Amino acid sequence: MPILEREAQWTGWMRLALDGDSRSYHLFLQAVTPHLRVLARRCASRYGGAPAEIEDVVQEVLLAVHLKRGTWDPARPIGPWLGAIVRNKLIDSLRRKGHRIDVPVEEVIDTLAAAPVEDDFDRQDAIALLERLKDPQRDIVRSISIDGKSVRETALRLMMTEGAVRVALHRALKTLAAMYRSNAI
Amino acid sequence: MKTEDLIRLMAEDRERPVRLPRRVFAALAAGGLMSVILLLVTIGLRPGLDAALAGWRVELKITATALMAFFALRLAFAAGIPGEPWSRRALWLVLPMGLIGAGILADLTILPSSEWKAAWLGRHAAFCVFFIPVLSLSPLALLIAALRHGAPDHPGLAGGLAGLAAGCLGAAIYAWHCPDDSPLFVTWYLIGIALSTTAGALAGRRLLVW
Structure with a gap:
């Protein structure tokens, strides 16, 4: 293209x-x-x-x-x-x-x-940042990203509102970025 | 976590991203308001303000510093955006600086040279150098907080420009109290503004890293 x-x-x-x-x-x-x-x-x-x-x-x-x-x-x-x-x-x-x-x-x-070369990279896991999150953030992140569940399903399972799940999700992303930045890995 | 998983996660994040311009202008306005109140409840307006405002000297001080605050704010905002060229916008600062320069020249022409030193020293130089940074504190704190939503290429620079904007606003507010009228006295303002700029740069290097 x-x-x-x-x-x-x-x-x-x-x-x-x-x-x-x-x-x-x-x-x-x-x-x-x-x-x-x-x-x-x-x-x-x-x-x-x-x-x-x-x-x-x-x-x-x-x-x-x-x-x-x-x-x-x-x-x-x-x-x-x-x-x-x-x-x-x-x-x-x-x-x-x-x-x-x-x-x-x-x-x-x-x-x-430029066009990317064929993406032959092993789909490697990034270092297990996820484990450093605290629950319920960790649970929510794992549910939506790795298990591929929707926000609604996640909310139902954790007996939280969808809004609360979304807030936790956003905070988790900020925390992940901060963990990278603060040289945690 | 695989990158695809992270992408899925980010796509589910519906939190609206912060629009930087609004935040930055609101921060300076709110901080400015707090400083105005601080001025009113502590040292108050100068006596004979109406008469003083009728002359060009006080008006010049207020206009020049307020203009400088405005242009510095636009610069700080640009410095908070990745890849945004800011250096050409810095040229706008020449305008208020030129105003001050013209005012100084005018006073040097009007006043006999025997009065230059007294006009420059004024009566409250030390207090002015102290109080302008004090008045710039709340705008600076709020500005830095707003700029944390930005992504400055150079955090120290963005902080410094925020400090410059806050310092100029502090000076513009102090001018409503300042009993020293001569543009020559504005050199003391500049020291106060420089202090605020330095504080902003130091804060930026710590707080605006993203």
Whole structure:
């Protein structure tokens, strides 16, 4: 797919996502992830990073995109914003793992725009962050993400309201991001 | 947790993301209001305010510092957004600085040189340097809290710009009390503003990392 077309598609999805369309958001995140993986792998291998770290880096970047999406102005294309977020997080994350790294933002945008190579990466688990969450957050996160249950089902099982489950879900994502940031892993 | 699982989780998160511009402007407005109240209940407005406002000197101080607060706020906001170029917007700060410069030149022309030193020193220089940062505290705290929803490329810089905006607002509020009229005295304001800027930068480096 041509670069501009891809950016337009991502921008469109993210606009809908900010209006509350979770299907478009899902599509957006799924489309971006292979690019992030390529980028993280390239940066890490250049600096001798272990492949096991890659998925961690990818997840940390995704969390940042998610939690900071309110800073994107939907009137603009998403490329420069995404490029800057990804670059900042990538550098942060790799630095914390002991690599000295400096990636120009142009390179990030170019790589994001380029077609991802075949995603042959082992679908490796990121290090078990989940276990550090406390219940009910941990229970809720596991139920929705790993077991693939809906918010409603989860709420019924835990005898909570859907609203309370959603609040806990949001807090859990913030906690995960903070755990990455605070060098917990 | 596999990345697909995390994605599913994030797609289920319906918490509306915070819209940064609204937060930032609301923070400065609320903080400013708190500082106005603080000024009114502690040192109060200057005596003879009406007469003073009729002259150009007090008006210049208030206008220049308020303008500077506004432009610094826009800068702080831009610095809170990833990939947003902010340096060209910094040029706007030249406008209020130019106003102050023009005021200083005007006073240097109007006043005989024997009075320059007295006009510059004023009567309450030390208090002014102390109280402007005090008045900038609540706007700064609220601004930093608002900017925590942002994603600054350079946290220290974003904090510093927030400190600059808060300091200028503090100065604009202090000007309603300040009995030292000369634009020459504004140099003391700038020291107070610099203190607030430094505090903001230090706070930003700790609190605006994301």
